[in-house]
Amino acid sequence: MADERLIAALDVPTRGQVEQLVVCLGDSVSYYKVGMELFYALGGDIVAWLKEREKKVFLDLKLHDIPNTVGNGLCSLLRLRPDILNVHTAGGLRMMQTASEALHHAADQAGIPCPKLIGVTVLTSMDAEDWAGLGHTGTIADAVLRRAKLAQEAGLDGVVASPAETAEIRRACGEDFLIVTPGIRPAGVSHDDQRRVMTPAGAIRAGASQIVVGRAIYASENPHAAAEGILKEMEAVS
Template structure:
């Protein structure tokens, strides 16, 4: 597994409703964090230009639009997003193995045709806002949330994806099921000094890294801080300290 610096392990969630605020925040973090996450709200407000602008500023982009449709449609979407040179994008594991396989293959084919790096394709398991009762009583999936996530991770690996998005509480089970090289992208990360907000299954950066997380997605703890750069540096220090303790 490639060793990464603390700055490469953190994705900042640019959960803004306009491009100006997102780029302003990214500019303030430019010398601290390498990858920005662009989600549905910002992408639909700004369009693909936000991807180009972030790349021009020197950032990698995690495109977080969670594709979930018939295999042919998702393959087309994967082809399109790959043409923008994103570092990573995600699809819903619930779409099935064939959908995920087509997504990854479309990304490989387009990247090779353009002579660019193949983006990492990540499967979304259960959202960090999904509680046990929501999964069982509302969505209609029986069993334990953690068991569902691990089952989804196995399907994603079978389809050839690079890893999954999951709660930090499932990292150990995913590593046992899929191996340490299978990536885990962990949202719901909250430093001890930040509020949980609307995510139910959360972890601190230290807890997630000690469990074996590959990447940490952090939003409001940085973007809503009075001094976002200072907050990012504080988290980077915590990550660095955690890695020192792990090694």
């Protein structure tokens, strides 16, 4: 069985590219992230296609709106049977509480398992200069930790956070709190537009529950070999 700590990001725009990548990765990867680019291009059909192939899906849409709109939006997405959904913690405590309550109620009414609901803290593309430019006076690390604690208080299952903040979140929120970590770059791979990055081994060592890897897999000349290399690196610190 594939190691579910690795989530491969399907950050590609077409159905053909998705199918080619999933077939290439085969049994090496069982968990996939469907983000805005792919979902806005193909809609829920691509999630259904993955589920038909017994893959797990992190539907990464970062819902951020007034509480009732986010709650209703999550309930609409429930029909796709994703395994993880997310909202943005910038929406605040009440929005996150409403989202969690609405999703759990809808799942109970439908008689299906409730997806994990996690909160995006601060995008991994942001650095200190970007953060200050938004008018924030504190550090990114402080904001991430504060938002993680708020997400836990709201009843969320975990957060999305960069590997740079993972260890502090783990200490503050406990072992059962889900920490999904993007910004993963194996040694020798370009950081591209990510700023707060770490290797797969470093992220697992810091306390990440799951890591999200995109370009390092889908843009590789041999995606299957790239994924296998990441899995071996993770196993070395298990």
